[in-house]
Amino acid sequence: MARLSIEHLRKVYGEFTAVDDCSIDIADGEFLVLLGPSGCGKTTTLRMVAGFIQPTAGKITIGERDVTTLPPWKRNCGLVFQSYALFPHMTVAENVAFGLEMRKIAPADRAPRVTEALRLVRLTGLDERYPRQLSGGQQQRVALARALAIEPDVLLLDEPLSNLDAKLRQEVRVEIRDLQRKLGLTTIMVTHDQEEALTMADRLVVMEKGMVRQIGTQRELYEKPADRFVAGFIGRSAFLDGAMAEAGRFRSGGGLDISCKATASGPATLALRPERLAIGADAEACANRFPARVEHVSYLGALLDIDVRLTEQDRILLQVPNRPGAAEPKPGDMITIGWAEDAGLVYPREAKA
Amino acid sequence: MSIAPEPVAGARTNLAGMLVVPATIFVAIGLIGPVAILFRYSLNQFVPGQFMVDGLTIENYVKFFTDGFYLNVLWRTVRVAVICTIICLIMGFPLAYVLARTESRFKNLLIMLVVLPLFVGNAVRAAGWMTAFGSKGALNASLMGLGVIDQPLEIMFTETAVIIGIIAVNLPFMVLTLQSVIEGINRNVEEAAFSLGAGPAAMFRRVLWPLAMPGILAGTILTFILAMNAYATPVLLGGPKFQTMGPLVYGQFAQQNNWPFGGAISFILMTATLLLTIAANLIVQRRYR
Numbered sequence: 168m169a170r171l172s173i174e175h176l177r178k179v180y181g182e183f184t185a186v187d188d189c190s191i192d193i194a195d196g197e198f199l200v201l202l203g204p205s206g207c208g209k210t211t212t213l214r215m216v217a218g219f220i221q222p223t224a225g226k227i228t229i230g231e232r233d234v235t236t237l238p239p240w241k242r243n244c245g246l247v248f249q250s251y252a253l254f255p256h257m258t259v260a261e262n263v264a265f266g267l268e269m270r271k272i273a274p275a276d277r278a279p280r281v282t283e284a285l286r287l288v289r290l291t292g293l294d295e296r297y298p299r300q301l302s303g304g305q306q307q308r309v310a311l312a313r314a315l316a317i318e319p320d321v322l323l324l325d326e327p328l329s330n331l332d333a334k335l336r337q338e339v340r341v342e343i344r345d346l347q348r349k350l351g352l353t354t355i356m357v358t359h360d361q362e363e364a365l366t367m368a369d370r371l372v373v374m375e376k377g378m379v380r381q382i383g384t385q386r387e388l389y390e391k392p393a394d395r396f397v398a399g400f401i402g403r404s405a406f407l408d409g410a411m412a413e414a415g416r417f418r419s420g421g422g423l424d425i426s427c428k429a430t431a432s433g434p435a436t437l438a439l440r441p442e443r444l445a446i447g448a449d450a451e452a453c454a455n456r457f458p459a460r461v462e463h464v465s466y467l468g469a470l471l472d473i474d475v476r477l478t479e480q481d482r483i484l485l486q487v488p489n490r491p492g493a494a495e496p497k498p499g500d501m502i503t504i505g506w507a508e509d510a511g512l513v514y515p516r517e518a519k520a
Numbered sequence: 521m522s523i524a525p526e527p528v529a530g531a532r533t534n535l536a537g538m539l540v541v542p543a544t545i546f547v548a549i550g551l552i553g554p555v556a557i558l559f560r561y562s563l564n565q566f567v568p569g570q571f572m573v574d575g576l577t578i579e580n581y582v583k584f585f586t587d588g589f590y591l592n593v594l595w596r597t598v599r600v601a602v603i604c605t606i607i608c609l610i611m612g613f614p615l616a617y618v619l620a621r622t623e624s625r626f627k628n629l630l631i632m633l634v635v636l637p638l639f640v641g642n643a644v645r646a647a648g649w650m651t652a653f654g655s656k657g658a659l660n661a662s663l664m665g666l667g668v669i670d671q672p673l674e675i676m677f678t679e680t681a682v683i684i685g686i687i688a689v690n691l692p693f694m695v696l697t698l699q700s701v702i703e704g705i706n707r708n709v710e711e712a713a714f715s716l717g718a719g720p721a722a723m724f725r726r727v728l729w730p731l732a733m734p735g736i737l738a739g740t741i742l743t744f745i746l747a748m749n750a751y752a753t754p755v756l757l758g759g760p761k762f763q764t765m766g767p768l769v770y771g772q773f774a775q776q777n778n779w780p781f782g783g784a785i786s787f788i789l790m791t792a793t794l795l796l797t798i799a800a801n802l803i804v805q806r807r808y809r
């Protein structure tokens with residue numbers, strides 16, 4: 168295992184910049200997840216680490232080795248593909264032994280390592296099967312065992328679970344995570360499933376349009392999103408467009424004066440987490456209190472999602488617990504909503520017409 | 521319609537069975553019929569002046585296998601076909617790989633370029649080669665003009681000319697067959713091999729070659745059969761002294777009017793092609809399965 172460092176990595180295709188100035192440091196044994204919308208450059212970044220794409224600029228270091236210009240077969244990265252990419256003409260055991268064979272390890276010494284790798288992924292006894300005789304979940308485990316057998320410096324996973332059904336995905340998620348901890352594997356996983364990212368990662372990297380928006384733990388990303396994009400991408404946020412009237416005072420487009428903990432000035436967006444908003448009696452103690460008209464209510468069992476309109480231009484979503492006995496707001500009702508001064512996060516905004 | 525509902529799988533089999541009927545009839549009438557007739561003719565006697573006398577004799581086969589000239593023609597044909605097939609495979613594989621893996625916008629154009637030679641008929645193409653290879657042809661003229669050589673190269677009417685000509689005809693078949701099979705191999709599988717420590721040579725040997733084997737078999741069988749039976753190319757580029765089996769058969773039928781012997785040669789050519797193909801298949805399958 169080893170630490171991995173990516174410095175100012177860039178990939179340009181003709182006019183198009185797929186990855187732009189990406190710098191990430193991954194500690195030994197850390198599980199890092201690359202998260203972002205489709206086309207943001209996650210796969211491109213991962214494939215540059217694996218050595219399949221030559222970066223336009225930047226540096227990749229695994230352990231003490233600068234691998235930027237090394238071909239994939241000299242990098243010792245364990246790779247698991249979304250399509251698993253097992254060798255269809257080899258048995259499970261041959262698939263897992265392949266990396267060892269390439270490392271010129273004698274057949275007699277390969278066997279115990281193959282058995283061990285298959286035991287780790289709980290696939291004992293299927294050695295002689297061919298990939299086509301396995302279920303999707305089993306193929307996925309073979310792919311993992313094959314990558315683990317070479318004792319890679321880093322493990323790279325590109326959406327490894329997206330071909331599995333929901334229930335299996337949950338199981339395999341936990342298994343991969345446990346295995347990664349147990350073996351202390353430095354791991355990068357790519358996904359666009361937020362729940363998967365949040366449950367598995369030590370730290371997450373949020374990317375958008377080829378750029379790293381924020382790197383941090385789940386809590387950091389949720390509590391202190393670095394920008395409007397992260398605030399909207401990790402969890403949900405309601406946004407009010409407006410401008411800072413003065414330090415600590417935000418004026419929404421609809422003319423609401425909102426007190427907040429921000430010192431910025433100029434056009435800005437206020438982001439609010441739906442569950443940090445209170446209604447009715449709970450709102451009484453809040454620094455910000457406004458009357459609002461209920462537009463839509465979604466019943467989610469334990470929770471209620473309520474769309475409210477504060478002014479013609481200001482709409483927000485709030486989420487409240489569904490308490491027994493409490494009157495459930497109905498569309499058209501006027502209610503009071505409120506939130507604490509520090510619940511609203513302010514991001515500067517490009518002034519638009 | 522039967523009254524009892526049929527199991528779906530059974531119904532499918534029946535339908536599939538019916539769908540192969542037209543092809544089966546076509547093959548039976550168009551191929552097996554003539555072959556059977558040829559075989560029957562080959563057992564007849566040839567009496568000059570009387571054309572063909574019904575009989576049941578193996579003298580035509582005996583004549584072929586006891587005459588050094590005919591054996592030589594057979595050996596030469598097999599040798600040329602094997603050489604052409606091997607060269608087609610060696611040259612065709614890289615080309616097919618590039619065609620299969622390219623992400624270029626011009627991929628279709630490239631494929632068209634590979635197929636283009638097939639738009640020109642065999643005879644026309646061979647005539648083209650003649651003008652290029654002849655002692656006063658383009659190649660010799662330019663080499664001599666440049667002072668590289670002072671005697672014209674003897675390419676026309678040699679085995680080399682025939683081999684070059686047949687390769688030019690067969691290469692597109694090899695390339696297209698391989699290309700379609702390589703396209704079906706998931707790129708990620710090659711990448712997986714790389715990431716596991718296999719360099720390009722090891723990846724090729726352990727992954728690409730075995731996975732492309734169906735295409736390699738199909739391509740080599742196709743080019744081998746075409747090369748064994750080549751007619752226009754050996755006639756035009758090999759000249760009268762460079763006999764191969766295809767022209768030999770034609771000569772017996774059209775010029776000598778010796779149908780029984782022509783039938784026997786046809787049958788020997790067909791059997792040799794079939795046996796060599798099967799033998800090669802068996803060897804390859806034993807190694808790679």
Ligand SMILES: Nc1ncnc2c1ncn2[C@@H]1O[C@H](COP(=O)(O)OP(=O)(O)OP(=O)(O)O)[C@@H](O)[C@H]1O
Nearest residue numbers: 180183185203204205206207208209210211212359
């Ligand atoms: N070979 C290429 N030539 C040109 N553009 C490319 C090439 N490969 C990728 N791109 C572009 O680079 C961007 C990033 O692609 P990438 O595959 O890294 O996205 P991703 O984040 O993995 O998305 P997804 O979640 O959909 O897999 C995309 O907009 C894509 O169109």
Ligand SMILES: [Mg+2]
Nearest residue numbers: 209210211357
């Ligand atoms: Mg991707």
